[in-house]
Amino acid sequence: MDERFVVVGLGNPGPDYANTRHNMGYLVVEHLAAQYNATFTRHRSGATVADIRVGADRRPVTLAKTGTFMNVSGRVVAAVLAFYHLSPSQLIVVHDDIDLPFDQVRIKVGGGHGGHNGLRDIITVLGTPDFTRIRVGVGRPPGKTDTADHVLARFTGAQRDALPNLIVDAADATTTSISEGVAAAQLIFHTRTT
Numbered sequence: 001m002d003e004r005f006v007v008v009g010l011g012n013p014g015p016d017y018a019n020t021r022h023n024m025g026y027l028v029v030e031h032l033a034a035q036y037n038a039t040f041t042r043h044r045s046g047a048t049v050a051d052i053r054v055g056a057d058r059r060p061v062t063l064a065k066t067g068t069f070m071n072v073s074g075r076v077v078a079a080v081l082a083f084y085h086l087s088p089s090q091l092i093v094v095h096d097d098i099d100l101p102f103d104q105v106r107i108k109v110g111g112g113h114g115g116h117n118g119l120r121d122i123i124t125v126l127g128t129p130d131f132t133r134i135r136v137g138v139g140r141p142p143g144k145t146d147t148a149d150h151v152l153a154r155f156t157g158a159q160r161d162a163l164p165n166l167i168v169d170a171a172d173a174t175t176t177s178i179s180e181g182v183a184a185a186q187l188i189f190h191t192r193t194t
Contacts, residue, residue, distance in 0.1 A: 007093075009029030010073055033050040046075075046076045047066050049065075073122055095118060106189070108132070
């Protein structure tokens, strides 16, 4: 049987957080579900999940939204992996990243959490940082704006115009990482200019 992957989009639940920078992970997995005509349903792990098949070999992929607040994402991620009997090497986490300019996508395996509370909790609960991350740039806060205020704010007008393309790029980076491997995806997306 083909190796399954779980793609977790990080975000915060509820309308107050919809379309904020911190919910970039949710936006990307929602796009993937729509692209593959999949519907999210409640899962026993507490997440909402949708199943798709990716690439020429139609590899099974479970898309997941944690349904919890960002800083307690780890428990649900661990429960989804346990349900499918998967290891962290089969996990891809899609998240916002203030260390990347808006409209950039980068792919990384392992490393630290970079101050991202969702990643921090996942690493703590799983006991390892060794999973793939799709880093979606939202830029640094302007001036003396607090980082939390920046990521919990909605996109500017210019960013809203560019957002659909950014979401597509992040979704494509995710599926390419699955179907062709991380190294191949990095060659494509780390050299792409927007």
